[in-house]
Amino acid sequence: MYKNNNNSNGSNSANGGVNENLKKMVEITIAKATAFIKEFYYPLYDTERLEVLNLYKDPSISIWNGTECQGLEKIRNLLSEIPKSSHTIETFDCQPVQSFPNILPEDIDNPNILITVTGKVLYGTVSTHNFHQTFLLVKDPSNPQSLFISYDCIRLTS
Amino acid sequence: MSGRGGRIIKKRGGRGGGGGGRAQSNPNRNRFNVFVNRSNNNNNHVDDSYQRICISNLPSTTDRNDLMDFLKNKAYKPMLNFKGSEYKNSRFYFSVEKPEDIPSLVSLSGVRYGGVKVFIAKEDKSSFSQNRVVQNTAPRANNRKIESMKQQQFTSNKQMKLLEDHIDTNYTKSTVPELVDFSYLYTTKEIDFNDLKTIRQLFRLVSEKCKKATTISFTHNSITSLSPFKAMMTHSLDNIINFNFDSNKIANLSELDNLLDLSLRELVFTNNPITNIPNYRMEVARKFPDLQYLDGKEITAEDFPPSPIPPLRSNFCDSAERQQFAYKFLEKYFTAFDKNRSDIITAYFDNSKFSITYTQDGSSNPTRGSTKTYQRFNRNLKKQADIVKKTQLLFDGYDQIYNFFKLYPTTSHYLASSVIDTFLAPGSQYLNVVIHGHYLETVFKTKRSFDRVFILAPAQAGSEAAKNGWEAVILNEQLHVRPYVRFPRLEQQNGAIAAAPAVPDAQTQETLAQQLSIVTSLKPEFAKECLANNQWDLNTALENFKSLKEQNQIPPTCFN
Structure with a gap:
């Protein structure tokens, strides 16, 4: 459905050679990812850390620099263990994650979302690092219009 | 055992280490020799009977006679005579017969010759030793520029x-x-x-x-x-x-x-x-x-004072089997990416998604080499851009993705020094692989660090991917490129799952067994067994061997 985009960087047609369905899905994905990053995850993480728990569900996993925490209880422990933080976001990106193989029609209005974020993080008062964090946001079966964190995976890269 | 190369040797006394005794001998002598020989003057002193002008910005292949005629005409001095020429340090030097002709020649500085702007100045021999090549005849901006240019070159x-x-x-x-x-x-x-x-x-x-x-x-x-x-x-x-x-x-x-x-x-x-x-x-x-x-x-x-944060550990995986699967995929993928990039095309399908983000360090030149490519396709959503642009930068399907990788610099990845996390997203069959590593741009000799996320699904039997030897197909991929920085020191993983790295091939097994056998005097077959019981890690095997030996738990028949 989203194929036939042969003029890959197409700029001749009025919409820039972009498939309308894809464009719509990108628009929705970006709006949700932006809100997640700027209004929820990082502001909460840096100020009211445990509120972040509301963004996970029980099967969720959080992987902190090679250590996995599965389930709300373990994620809560992890969140409590990490000292006060201050994140500065430098880049972020997101992609709709589609079902595979491509049999079912895509849920254009509410796709799952892959998010990657990079930036700087200060833990406590002296420990500054670069970080890279990956999130997969997936549909909440009990409330199909909302998403929750299926997993997040963070690495300090300096 | 000392490693590669000696330690830094401590400062030697005074200036002996560096200055050297001949510091004050005339460092310019060699420059003068060229000049002196040409004018058949055997003194070390410069004593050319003619004053010279110096013309910069022209290649050595320039026709000197034509250049001389051009200057004569431009200066309206038909009686002007040049007495010899020299090309040195990317500049022409023309000896001028009558010193009174020099100012009109110098005033031509900035004139175009064959489309090239040339700079002309009077050569000032006396100033060589003071690092100043040109003495200004007029305080013109041009001359000042030349002077500083020449001074730089000279220095x-x-x-x-x-x-x-x-x-x-x-x-x-x-x-x-x-x-x-x-x-x-x-x-x-x-x-x-x-x-x-x-x-x-x-x-x-x-x-x-x-x-x-x-x-x-x-x-x-x-x-x-x-x-x-x-x-x-x-x-x-x-x-x-x-x-x-x-x-x-x-x-x-x-x-x-x-x-x-x-x-x-x-x-x-x-x-x-x-x-x-x-x-x-x-x-x-x-x-x-x-x-x-x-x-x-x-x-x-x-x-390393006690860190305020929990320990950083190496490669995470939720199952050793899936980790092997991921490593095998990455091995094939990056080998193709580095050596035969068109082979990666079949690892993607119609609806694969790919995008790239980039962070620059302060010093890199944005117009140089690969930096331009990274910047042009950087989809950093933190920056404002219209939705069409943002959609275009999400490459959709193998065609678009491969077209992008054609523009990507040639690379050489160091997979062995990467940190790789491998796990299933809860409740799904999608394998998530997050790899942090670095590569060398083979043409520009620039090292870059990267973070790359793959969401993989098993390749369907009979699919294009499977036919080309891929066990998995890429659904989503996000690549972040950044200036090269070493990854922080990591603690080794412990626990059963993590301690199951790839089993080395038969030849490596033999080599390891041989090494252990030499150190411990174990018979090769027992050395091998010992290694197999310790995940083929030589150090662990050796340690366990030592502790068992101390407890007299190893029968003498195991030894050579």
Whole structure:
């Protein structure tokens, strides 16, 4: 459905050679990812850390620099263990994650979302690092219009 | 056992280490010789009977006679006569018969000859020794520019010569081939070690002439910036592992980032302001995971105060089997990516998604090399862009994705030194692989760090991917490219799952068994068994062997 985009960087047609369905899905994905990053995850993480728990569900996993925490209880422990933080976001990106193989029609209005974020993080008062964090946001079966964190995976890269 | 190369040799007394006795002999002599020989004058003194003009910005292939005629006409001086010419240091020198003709020639400076703007000045012989080539006849902006241009060129040639002489006298004849010493050259020979050109020349000379060197000493040189030292990357100077910067003016930790491309064993910054920075030792040790000595003191656990954060661990996986699967995929993928990139196309399908983000370091030139490509396709959503652009930068399907990778620089990835997390998203069959590593751009010789996320699904039997030997197909991929920085020191994973790295191939198994057998005198078959029981990790195997031996748990029949 989203194929036939042969003029890959197409700029001749009025919409820039972009498939309308894809464009719509990108628009929705970006709006949700932006809100997640700027209004929820990082502001909460840096100020009211445990509120972040509301963004996970029980099967969720959080992987902190090679250590996995599965389930709300373990994620809560992890969140409590990490000292006060201050994140500065430098880049972020997101992609709709589609079902595979491509049999079912895509849920254009509410796709799952892959998010990657990079930036700087200060833990406590002296420990500054670069970080890279990956999130997969997936549909909440009990409330199909909302998403929750299926997993997040963070690495300090300096 | 000492590692590669000796330790930094401590400062020698006074200036002996660097200055050298011949510092004050006339460093310009060799320049004059060219000139003197041409005018058949055997004195070391310059005594050309004609004054000369100097014309810059033209290639040596320029027709001199035509150029002379052109200048005569332009200056409206039909009686003007040139008496000989010379091409030297990218400039023409024309001897002028009558000195009174020189001002009208010099006033032509800036004229176009064959479409090229040429600069003309009077040669001032007396000023050679004062580093000034041109004396202004008129305080014109152009002339000032030329002067500074020439002065730079002159200084640079002079420094090159000085450096070469220095290496020839102090290194080539030295009995310590491991050490190249450039100490005190700022004070004794005015060599500017903060200048990129100088450092470039220096490293070129070192790579040509000091092949055995492991240590370079730059003490007492008023160095404030290490950014010229990035130039080392363009020469293969991997043998240099110790740097001595004692008694310089390095003040910022960020200066050290210019050395991050190097695997260093020892650094010395004593008598630099940088050593007063709080947590200085810790910060340096963190930046250089290979570093063993700093300022003459070994780096130990004390240099890493208790961290406020939980430990950083190496590769995570939720199942050893899936980890193997992921490694196998990555191995095939990156081999193709580096060596035969068109092969990766079949690892994607119709609806695969790919995008790239990029962070730049302050010093890299945005118009140079691959930086332009990264910037052009950078989909950083933090920045404002219209939705069409954002959609275009999400490459959709194998065609678009491969078209992008055609523009990507040629690379050489170091998979073995990567950190790779492998796990299933809860409740799904999608394998998520997050890899942090670095690659070398083989053309531009630039190292980059990257973070790359793959969401993989098993390749369907009969699919294009499966036919091409891919066990998985890429659903989503996000690539982040950033300046090269070493990954922080990691603690090794413990626990059953993590301790199941790839089983080495038969040949490696044999080699390991042989090594263990030599150290322990175990019979080869028992050495092999011991290794197999310890995940083929030689050190673990050896440790367990030792403790078992101490408890007399190994029957004598196991030994040779």
